Structures are given as structure tokens and as C-alpha cells.
Amino acid sequence: MVGKCKKKGIMGGTFDPIHIGHLILGENACLQLGLDSILFMPSGNPPHKPHRPGRATTMQRVEMVRLAIEDNPHFELSLAETHDQGYTYTEETLRRLTAENPDTDYYFIMGADSLFQFEHWKGPEEICRLATLVVAVRDHVSEEKLDAQILHLKEILGARIEKLDTPNIDISSETLRSWIASGHSLRYYVPNPVISYIEEQRIYSRN
Ligand SMILES: Nc1ncnc2c1ncn2[C@@H]1O[C@H](COP(=O)(O)OP(=O)(O)OP(=O)(O)O)[C@@H](O)[C@H]1O
Numbered sequence: 001m002v003g004k005c006k007k008k009g010i011m012g013g014t015f016d017p018i019h020i021g022h023l024i025l026g027e028n029a030c031l032q033l034g035l036d037s038i039l040f041m042p043s044g045n046p047p048h049k050p051h052r053p054g055r056a057t058t059m060q061r062v063e064m065v066r067l068a069i070e071d072n073p074h075f076e077l078s079l080a081e082t083h084d085q086g087y088t089y090t091e092e093t094l095r096r097l098t099a100e101n102p103d104t105d106y107y108f109i110m111g112a113d114s115l116f117q118f119e120h121w122k123g124p125e126e127i128c129r130l131a132t133l134v135v136a137v138r139d140h141v142s143e144e145k146l147d148a149q150i151l152h153l154k155e156i157l158g159a160r161i162e163k164l165d166t167p168n169i170d171i172s173s174e175t176l177r178s179w180i181a182s183g184h185s186l187r188y189y190v191p192n193p194v195i196s197y198i199e200e201q202r203i204y205s206r207n
């Protein structure tokens with residue numbers, strides 16, 4: 001058996017737009033689990049968010065991610081799911097990545113809201129075979145409720161799950177989109193180069 005020598009995190013998301021919740025989650029996973037790097041992986045066409053009128057294009061979401069992570073040497077942009085044809089499924093992405101990189105252990109990072117939906121994803125057992133799940137608190141879910149969900153997924157799927165020690169960060173892309181539309185500042189919630197890009201490209205504004 002080949003000994004695995006690299007540990008990579010995958011921070012998948014729609015990133016419409018990327019914000020400090022995503023970046024702090026990636027940084028904490030990297031530090032707390034001793035990962036070599038984190039792949040920020042924008043979903044080209046998320047199966048559960050098929051219609052997104054008035055949102056950023058895939059190209060704009062990719063550019064916002066690139067600008068947001070460029071000053072962090074542990075963060076990398078991954079275009080593994082960036083295509084507009086067909087849906088993107090984590091199971092298929094992980095199958096591809098693990099086949100191409102047999103020396104790497106993958107850690108799929110998510111907020112608690114995603115962990116509560118995880119059973120309904122495509123091929124959750126296979127995802128759990130191919131990667132360790134990494135979860136952080138979100139929406140002030142209680143420790144008891146989160147621990148119960150972790151135990152449940154371990155029992156029914158044989159999941160390996162690591163819980164991060166992170167503060168609840170009360171921000172979402174949805175809130176930011178509504179702020180942009182109403183002229184509310186994004187300062188400190190989104191890196192400055194991303195704010196400038198959103199302004200230049202007039203993404204999410206009503207006029
Ligand atoms: N503030 C946050 N704290 C913890 N996890 C987060 C936070 N924001 C996003 N995440 C996690 O990052 C991943 C990608 O999230 P996504 O790009 O959909 O952002 P979002 O803010 O949830 O978007 P939207 O508001 O449009 O649904 C998901 O697993 C989500 O749980």
C-alpha cells in the first residue's frame with residue numbers, strides 16, 4: 001500500500017460572492033488539521049442551485065475567489081468543478097482527484113448547514129470513503145445538535161468527520177448580495193480587491 005504524504009483541504013462553494021466566512025473556515029482547517037494546502041473550488045453548476053438570475057457568472061465567481069486568496073500561500077484556486085455543462089457533484093470530483101493524486105488525503109470542508117444536508121448529496125457513502133469531512137459551526141447551531149449529526153453520519157455512512165474549533169461567523173453570500181443591492185458597505189466582510197472587482201463589474205447591483 002502506498003503511504004499518503006500530502007494532506008489537502010477542499011473548500012468547495014458557490015462563492016457568489018466569496019466572503020470572510022469561507023476564508024476563515026479554510027484558514028482554520030489548514031491550521032487545526034495541519035493541511036499542506038486548501039483548494040478553493042468554485043462549483044460550476046451546483047445541482048441544488050440551478051437558477052441564479054442576476055448573480056455573478058462562473059467567470060466572475062472564479063475571479064473573485066482568485067483575488068480573495070492571492071495573498072495566502074496555503075490557498076490555491078482549483079478549476080476542477082468550473083464548467084457550465086451538466087451538474088457538478090462532489091462524489092465525481094473526489095473520484096477524479098483521488099485517482100489522479102494517489103499520494104494525497106483529501107479533507108472536504110463545510111459549514112454546519114452543509115453537514116445537515118449531506119445525506120441528500122449524490123453518493124454520500126462514496127464521498128465519505130474518499131475524503132474526511134471537516135465541519136465548522138454556522139447559524140449558531142448548538143454543539144449538541146452538531147455533535148448528534150456528526151454521530152448520525154458516522155453511524156449510517158461510516159464517515160470520518162473532524163469538527164473545527166471556530167467562532168460562529170454570522171455572514172452569508174445571500175446577505176452580502178442584499179447589502180450590495182441596497183448600497184450597504186461590504187468593508188471587512190469581503191477582501192478589498194474583491195469589493196473593487198464587484199464595483200467595477202457592477203455585479204449584484206440593481207442598476
Ligand atoms: N459564515 C460561514 N460560516 C461557516 N461556514 C460557511 C459560512 N459561509 C459559508 N460557509 C460554508 O462554505 C461552503 C460554501 O458556501 P456558499 O458559497 O454556498 O456560501 P453561502 O454564504 O452559504 O451562500 P448563500 O448565502 O448564497 O447560500 C458551505 O459549506 C457553507 O456551509
Ligand SMILES: O=C(O)c1ccc[n+]([C@@H]2O[C@H](COP(=O)([O-])O)[C@@H](O)[C@H]2O)c1
Nearest residue numbers: 012013014043046048089090091121122
Ligand atoms: O455533490 C452533491 O450532491 C452536492 C450537493 C450540495 C453541495 N455540494 C458541494 O458542497 C459545496 C458547498 O455548496 P454550496 O451550495 O453551499 O456552495 C460545493 O462544493 C458543492 O459542490 C455537493
